[in-house]
Amino acid sequence: MSLGGVExxxxxxxxxFSMEQSAILPHDTSVQPASTLTASLNAASTLPIVGVMGGEFFQEVNAEMYPLKNGSFNALAVVLVDQV
Incomplete structure (x- = not known):
C-alpha cells in the first residue's frame, strides 16, 4: 500500500510531495495488524492538497519479491482533495 500527498x-x-509505503503484505487469509501511512505536508498550508492511495502486487521468486511487470491489477485513486 502507498499513500502520497502533494501541495x-x-x-x-x-x-x-510526500509519500510513504507499507511493507509488502501477504496475500492470504491471515488478519493483518492495523498500520498508519503518513504524508508529511505543511500543516499551515493554504495551498490545495491532493491525496492518493495505491496498491501494487508483487511476486515472490527464490525468496525475492518482484513487482508484477504488466501492472494491470495495480490501483491508484485520488482519496482527498482539499482546497483551503
Missing amino acids: LDFEERSFN
Missing part, C-alpha cells in the same frame, strides 16, 4: 502552488508552478 500544489499553481501561481509559482511548484509543488511539495
